[in-house]
Amino acid sequence: MSEQQFQQTVMTELEQRMDGLSKLRKPFPAHLISKLPKPTKAQTDEVKADFRKGERCGICGTWHHPKVVHLDYVGHAALTDRLLDADPYWSWEPVAIEANGAPMLDKDGGMWIKLTVCGVTRLGYGDAQDKTGANATKERIGDALRNAAMRFGAALELWHKGELHKDDDEPVKPPAPKTMPTYPQADFEKNLPAWLNLISTGKKTADQIIAMVGSKATLTEQQQITIRAVHQVEAPTGEMSEAERAEAVAREMKESQQ
Numbered sequence: 001m002s003e004q005q006f007q008q009t010v011m012t013e014l015e016q017r018m019d020g021l022s023k024l025r026k027p028f029p030a031h032l033i034s035k036l037p038k039p040t041k042a043q044t045d046e047v048k049a050d051f052r053k054g055e056r057c058g059i060c061g062t063w064h065h066p067k068v069v070h071l072d073y074v075g076h077a078a079l080t081d082r083l084l085d086a087d088p089y090w091s092w093e094p095v096a097i098e099a100n101g102a103p104m105l106d107k108d109g110g111m112w113i114k115l116t117v118c119g120v121t122r123l124g125y126g127d128a129q130d131k132t133g134a135n136a137t138k139e140r141i142g143d144a145l146r147n148a149a150m151r152f153g154a155a156l157e158l159w160h161k162g163e164l165h166k167d168d169d170e171p172v173k174p175p176a177p178k179t180m181p182t183y184p185q186a187d188f189e190k191n192l193p194a195w196l197n198l199i200s201t202g203k204k205t206a207d208q209i210i211a212m213v214g215s216k217a218t219l220t221e222q223q224q225i226t227i228r229a230v231h232q233v234e235a236p237t238g239e240m241s242e243a244e245r246a247e248a249v250a251r252e253m254k255e256s257q258q
């Protein structure tokens with residue numbers, strides 16, 4: 001294989017990967033989005049104590065308290081379909097296994113998994129929600145896959161809208177505008193003679209002094225006027241001597257070189 005062919009092959013493979021990964025990010029159509037009831041503990045307890053406190057839900061079809069909120073989620077079949085679209089060779093495996101080869105659960109009954117799509121591996125975590133028995137295992141797998149796939153951007157908008165990420169929706173306070181302190185008048189008066197000396201000897205212009213001082217503290221309008229006004233008074237008004245002229249020219253040349 002020539003160098004060029006090799007580069008072509010690498011580029012093609014990279015493009016295919018990026019294409020597969022970007023497929024995971026496409027929003028799911030409405031008909032693939034299901035509703036997951038998220039009862040509070042109080043709501044669950046109320047219905048458990050008296051089933052008549054619940055009702056057959058018109059949204060998700062299960063029996064629960066009428067005031068339960070629902071989260072949008074993508075079902076296992078729809079997510080698997082999407083993973084296959086992105087990469088027919090996608091796979092997942094538990095992070096840790098028991099001696100008998102079964103996935104190891106943590107102390108909360110949750111399971112960590114590795115999801116690999118288009119050669120990229122990311123971690124995910126799933127739990128059984130309130131399911132028990134064999135259903136708990138299936139729920140844990142589906143939940144972990146959804147969680148790991150979310151790290152690839154799959155159905156991300158649903159996670160964002162849902163209560164799971166409630167904090168994200170809280171308005172972010174804009175940072176307070178950065179204000180500099182005003183220049184203390186006492187310091188201003190103390191430093192003024194030195195600045196005027198710099199200006200009158202041509203080492204600095206009034207603008208340069210204002211810019212320099214203004215980078216540390218805000219000069220009031222009056223302070224700026226003072227610096228400029230005195231400059232005008234102090235500026236040489238009469239004819240320059242030959243020596244002064246020569247010095248001024250030399251200074252200008254020096255400044256233009258800086």
Ligand SMILES: [Zn+2]
Pocket residue numbers: 037057058059060061062064068070
């Ligand atoms: Zn419901």
